[in-house]
Amino acid sequence: MSARKDFLFLSEPDCIDAGVLDAGRCVDVCEEVFGLLAQGDYLMGGPNHNSHGMGVVFPKSSPFPNMPVAGPDRRFVAMPGYLGGRFDVCGNKWYGSNHANTAKGLPRSVLTLMLNDKETGEPLCLMSANLLSSARTGAVPAVATRHLASATAGSVAVLGCGPINKACLKAIATQLPHLKRVYFYDIFEAAAEKLADWARQTLGVDAIVENDLQTALSGAEVVTVAASRVKPLVVQNDWLHPEATVLISGPISADDAFWLENRVVLDHVALHEAYVDEAVASPDKQAAYDGVIGGPLYRLIDDGRLPALKDFTDLGTVLQAPAQRADTGARRTVFVACGMSVFDLAWGYEIYRTAQDKGLGTPLALWDTPYAE
Amino acid sequence: MSARKDFLFLSEPDCIDAGVLDAGRCVDVCEEVFGLLAQGDYLMGGPNHNSHGMGVVFPKSSPFPNMPVAGPDRRFVAMPGYLGGRFDVCGNKWYGSNHANTAKGLPRSVLTLMLNDKETGEPLCLMSANLLSSARTGAVPAVATRHLASATAGSVAVLGCGPINKACLKAIATQLPHLKRVYFYDIFEAAAEKLADWARQTLGVDAIVENDLQTALSGAEVVTVAASRVKPLVVQNDWLHPEATVLISGPISADDAFWLENRVVLDHVALHEAYVDEAVASPDKQAAYDGVIGGPLYRLIDDGRLPALKDFTDLGTVLQAPAQRADTGARRTVFVACGMSVFDLAWGYEIYRTAQDKGLGTPLALWDTPYAE
Numbered sequence: 001m002s003a004r005k006d007f008l009f010l011s012e013p014d015c016i017d018a019g020v021l022d023a024g025r026c027v028d029v030c031e032e033v034f035g036l037l038a039q040g041d042y043l044m045g046g047p048n049h050n051s052h053g054m055g056v057v058f059p060k061s062s063p064f065p066n067m068p069v070a071g072p073d074r075r076f077v078a079m080p081g082y083l084g085g086r087f088d089v090c091g092n093k094w095y096g097s098n099h100a101n102t103a104k105g106l107p108r109s110v111l112t113l114m115l116n117d118k119e120t121g122e123p124l125c126l127m128s129a130n131l132l133s134s135a136r137t138g139a140v141p142a143v144a145t146r147h148l149a150s151a152t153a154g155s156v157a158v159l160g161c162g163p164i165n166k167a168c169l170k171a172i173a174t175q176l177p178h179l180k181r182v183y184f185y186d187i188f189e190a191a192a193e194k195l196a197d198w199a200r201q202t203l204g205v206d207a208i209v210e211n212d213l214q215t216a217l218s219g220a221e222v223v224t225v226a227a228s229r230v231k232p233l234v235v236q237n238d239w240l241h242p243e244a245t246v247l248i249s250g251p252i253s254a255d256d257a258f259w260l261e262n263r264v265v266l267d268h269v270a271l272h273e274a275y276v277d278e279a280v281a282s283p284d285k286q287a288a289y290d291g292v293i294g295g296p297l298y299r300l301i302d303d304g305r306l307p308a309l310k311d312f313t314d315l316g317t318v319l320q321a322p323a324q325r326a327d328t329g330a331r332r333t334v335f336v337a338c339g340m341s342v343f344d345l346a347w348g349y350e351i352y353r354t355a356q357d358k359g360l361g362t363p364l365a366l367w368d369t370p371y372a373e
Numbered sequence: 374m375s376a377r378k379d380f381l382f383l384s385e386p387d388c389i390d391a392g393v394l395d396a397g398r399c400v401d402v403c404e405e406v407f408g409l410l411a412q413g414d415y416l417m418g419g420p421n422h423n424s425h426g427m428g429v430v431f432p433k434s435s436p437f438p439n440m441p442v443a444g445p446d447r448r449f450v451a452m453p454g455y456l457g458g459r460f461d462v463c464g465n466k467w468y469g470s471n472h473a474n475t476a477k478g479l480p481r482s483v484l485t486l487m488l489n490d491k492e493t494g495e496p497l498c499l500m501s502a503n504l505l506s507s508a509r510t511g512a513v514p515a516v517a518t519r520h521l522a523s524a525t526a527g528s529v530a531v532l533g534c535g536p537i538n539k540a541c542l543k544a545i546a547t548q549l550p551h552l553k554r555v556y557f558y559d560i561f562e563a564a565a566e567k568l569a570d571w572a573r574q575t576l577g578v579d580a581i582v583e584n585d586l587q588t589a590l591s592g593a594e595v596v597t598v599a600a601s602r603v604k605p606l607v608v609q610n611d612w613l614h615p616e617a618t619v620l621i622s623g624p625i626s627a628d629d630a631f632w633l634e635n636r637v638v639l640d641h642v643a644l645h646e647a648y649v650d651e652a653v654a655s656p657d658k659q660a661a662y663d664g665v666i667g668g669p670l671y672r673l674i675d676d677g678r679l680p681a682l683k684d685f686t687d688l689g690t691v692l693q694a695p696a697q698r699a700d701t702g703a704r705r706t707v708f709v710a711c712g713m714s715v716f717d718l719a720w721g722y723e724i725y726r727t728a729q730d731k732g733l734g735t736p737l738a739l740w741d742t743p744y745a746e
Contacts, residue, residue, distance in 0.1 A: 012743065013741075041440065043429050043430070045451070046427055046655075048656060054418040054426065055453070056453050056455055056463060066461045067414065067455070068455065068491050078427060078452075078453045078467070080428070090449050097494060104493065110494040110496070112739075116449070119441070120471060120479055123483070134746060281650050282419075283421060364735065366385055366483070366485075366501040370479060371385055373536040
């Protein structure tokens with residue numbers, strides 16, 4: 001009996017042919033995932049089932065000249081998980097990031113995703129995951145836009161104009177039929193100009209590069225934040241439109257009022273509880289807080305100025321309880337998204353199945369018959 | 374400018390052609406790794422740099438009929454790391470295990486290893502890691518045999534006769550030039566008979582299947598323990614040869630005297646400290662202890678019956694400080710090995726480089742030029 005079972009390798013072009021760039025479809029799939037998160041039909045890493053993943057953390061300095069040391073956006077991370085529903089698959093996203101990549105003509109992060117048979121552990125698919133990952137990262141705030149922002153919103157501010165916020169804007173735009181005007185802000189004006197050009201041509205919107213952050217924010221009903229860790233944004237709450245929906249997909253520095261006075265909706269409460277557990281178990285809790293988007297929020301909770309994480313609302317719960325949505329509209333809402341392997345599994349599974357249907361990719365096999373040890 | 378950089382896919386047959394089954398060479402490479410561990414020229418997962426890895430933990434029961442539930446040897450684990458020295462490479466081992474695989478003609482675990490450029494994160498090699506992983510798992514106690522056991526030892530007891538202990542015996546035998554007799558014990562006698570046949574033919578030793586554990590142990594100068602988690606072994610300290618070297622690569626239940634009265638040498642102290650940190654941070658410390666080989670040791674430390682982990686000796690330290698070796702010989706020694714990604718990285722790197730030299734494997738590429746997002 002041969003135990004050979006081919007698995008697929010999908011290069012980036014294969015993933016494109018399989019539809020990885022279809023932002024609208026990705027938003028629908030990610031909305032499904034929020035439903036599964038709320039129901040509990042998933043497992044992420046660790047004994048609490050909710051860890052973001054496990055990184056290789058580079059030290060600030062090292063006596064070993066070859067050892068990588070901490071640098072902008074520099075890390076490796078493994079993000080394992082199981083996702084239920086119609087996906088019903090295990091897998092692991094694994095990536096290395098280094099800001100210095102961009103000077104070499106490479107993306108800041110190089111990502112792959114492996115999908116595995118949940119029963120046997122056999123690989124089903126290894127895929128290039130750069131486009132997959134940015135698509136799902138963009139789709140998550142777009143699901144929030146669909147459910148938390150005003151359906152008539154016509155203006156967006158884009159804070160940080162790299163590939164992540166491009167993916168966010170592309171996905172958010174699919175949810176805003178009245179979108180007319182987009183403000184672009186970046187510490188590098190050329191990046192803002194480039195993204196504005198793309199938006200003008202692709203989305204047909206008024207695209208305005210704005211070098212003053214306060215001005216960029218003042219007219220925006222939706223704000224998407226995804227700036228590099230190289231220099232986090234500093235935002236004052238009173239700069240924001242009174243009914244703005246602020247979608248946070250990257251680190252942000254804001255005054256306390258931003259966290260204390262706005263309605264905060266999390267991507268998934270249990271994920272943030274796991275972040276705090278891991279920070280507590282780490283050698284330096286404050287350093288761990290510094291490394292995650294929710295850090296400023298966790299500090300306010302630790303200080304007793306906000307209720308415990310378990311009392312926060314998350315998006316999956318909003319989707320399942322329409323009554324919670326009535327709370328939106330009359331006030332400012334902040335949505336915090338930190339990245340979860342279940343979104344990679346869902347969108348990766350879609351691309352994998354489409355690739356199978358279209359006959360894309362390179363079949364590989366671990367063995368014809370496993371070596372009889 | 375094309376940013377295409379091929380990476381290699383190595384199937385199991387490719388790995389065999391590249392020498393993955395060469396136990397003696399693997400022992401030498403793993404000894405190098407113990408040196409790097411002692412020097413600190415490595416990073417494993419997590420902020421403490423010493424985590425074994427991150428698992429997807431299946432629950433005991435689930436309201437979702439498709440969700441995998443806990444079962445014998447059933448888990449997925451990601452094991453990321455960086456290894457320095459001449460290896461100087463990042464990577465991640467990722468595997469799924471399920472005891473039920475064996476009934477399907479599959480290995481209990483299906484493993485892959487990805488090696489990555491430490492600077493850019495680009496994949497260098499994806500390889501089938503079943504043979505690689507069992508070779509390094511066997512080589513680790515063989516390094517301990519080289520440095521902790523009597524060079525004249527002529528007898529070994531093999532407790533648990535599955536593929537892991539076969540790899541252990543194969544590697545340990547390379548370190549015992551006077552090996553004459555091997556006792557085989559397994560709760561399934563057929564497994565013991567099969568491994569005994571192999572040892573008789575391949576190692577040219579007297580191979581004795583022994584159904585009574587105490588008898589199997591009484592004459593053995595070296596004991597290798599790698600039984601399945603399905604039914605851990607129960608050992609009494611006074612059954613052991615007074616100068617036995619006991620090499621533990623799988624769960625064992627022993628009386629307290631086994632831990633309290635023997636010299637205990639760990640694979641790597643910092644790994645065990647990380648296990649304890651993770652158990653403390655987990656929802657159930659005792660359950661976490663139950664899931665790791667060192668659990669019984671950690672309980673005795675918690676109870677104040679053994680000194681703190683930091684006061685234990687590990688093998689890398691023994692290698693660096695020959696004076697510590699003088700302590701061996703006159704008493705029983707227990708060596709505990711739990712598995713570290715750095716051994717996978719080292720042996721994987723060797724196989725990868727050999728495969729490159731021999732022109733083995735299938736070249737793959739993520740892209741010709743990354744999609745300009």
